[in-house]
Amino acid sequence: DAGVIQSPRHEVTEMGQEVTLRCKPISGHNSLFWYRQTMMRGLELLIYFNNNVPIDDSGMPEDRFSAKMPNASFSTLKIQPSEPRDSAVYFCASSRPGHQETQYFGPGTRLLVL
Amino acid sequence: AQKVTQAQTEISVVEKEDVTLDCVYETRDTTYYLFWYKQPPSGELVFLIRRNSFDEQNEISGRYSWNFQKSTSSFNFTITASQVVDSAVYFCALSEGRSNYQLIWGAGTKLIIKP
Numbered sequence: 062d063a064g065v066i067q068s069p070r071h072e073v074t075e076m077g078q079e080v081t082l083r084c085k086p087i088s089g090h091n092s093l094f095w096y097r098q099t100m101m102r103g104l105e106l107l108i109y110f111n112n113n114v115p116i117d118d119s120g121m122p123e124d125r126f127s128a129k130m131p132n133a134s135f136s137t138l139k140i141q142p143s144e145p146r147d148s149a150v151y152f153c154a155s156s157r158p159g160h161q162e163t164q165y166f167g168p169g170t171r172l173l174v175l
Numbered sequence: 176a177q178k179v180t181q182a183q184t185e186i187s188v189v190e191k192e193d194v195t196l197d198c199v200y201e202t203r204d205t206t207y208y209l210f211w212y213k214q215p216p217s218g219e220l221v222f223l224i225r226r227n228s229f230d231e232q233n234e235i236s237g238r239y240s241w242n243f244q245k246s247t248s249s250f251n252f253t254i255t256a257s258q259v260v261d262s263a264v265y266f267c268a269l270s271e272g273r274s275n276y277q278l279i280w281g282a283g284t285k286l287i288i289k290p
Contacts, residue, residue: 104280161276162208166220
């Protein structure tokens with residue numbers, strides 16, 4: 062079975078540009094999570110969707126960040142405008158119904174904002 | 176307050192040695208889940224195991240084994256006959272309550288296996 066798929070795997074952009082990260086959860090999973098990982102702060106939950114609806118976005122850093130889940134098999138995380146401090150690895154994870162605690166992670170997108 | 180402590184920042188062993196990674200947690204909940212994840216140098220996060228608070232049986236999967244002891248609030252991970260491919264950062268995590276999506280992460284232990 063395919064795991065969580067993320068694209069792109071690497072992204073280098075200049076400050077001020079828009080960045081869009083993409084995620085396809087595992088088929089049959091109804092919860093989706095976006096995380097950010099940095100050396101300083103470790104793993105941070107940015108947003109949690111359940112059945113395509115955002116349930117908890119308290120971890121989204123600021124208005125420059127937005128996330129959507131238009132259907133059960135696709136989600137995006139957008140940063141506009143990007144800043145150097147957004148440089149991090151962004152992970153998408155998904156979990157199956159009734160087991161939101163057991164999260165399977167994608168390979169991550171390594172973002173560098175110059 | 177809930178917390179996960181991985182006191183070992185970095186461990187280095189020679190291949191074929193056994194190694195144990197420690198994880199100590201704090202929670203007031205009687206229902207909770209504990210996890211181990213592996214993050215190899217390539218960067219992905221790999222789910223290894225989930226254990227619920229009502230099941231204290233030790234688990235073995237190949238060279239990996241986990242020892243869950245509620246009396247000491249520990250969930251330790253042992254790799255037997257370590258291999259270079261085991262080199263990674265290993266994270267322990269805690270989720271309180273039932274189906275709680277919020278994971279409390281340890282800081283991680285970097286394991287280096289030397290050939």
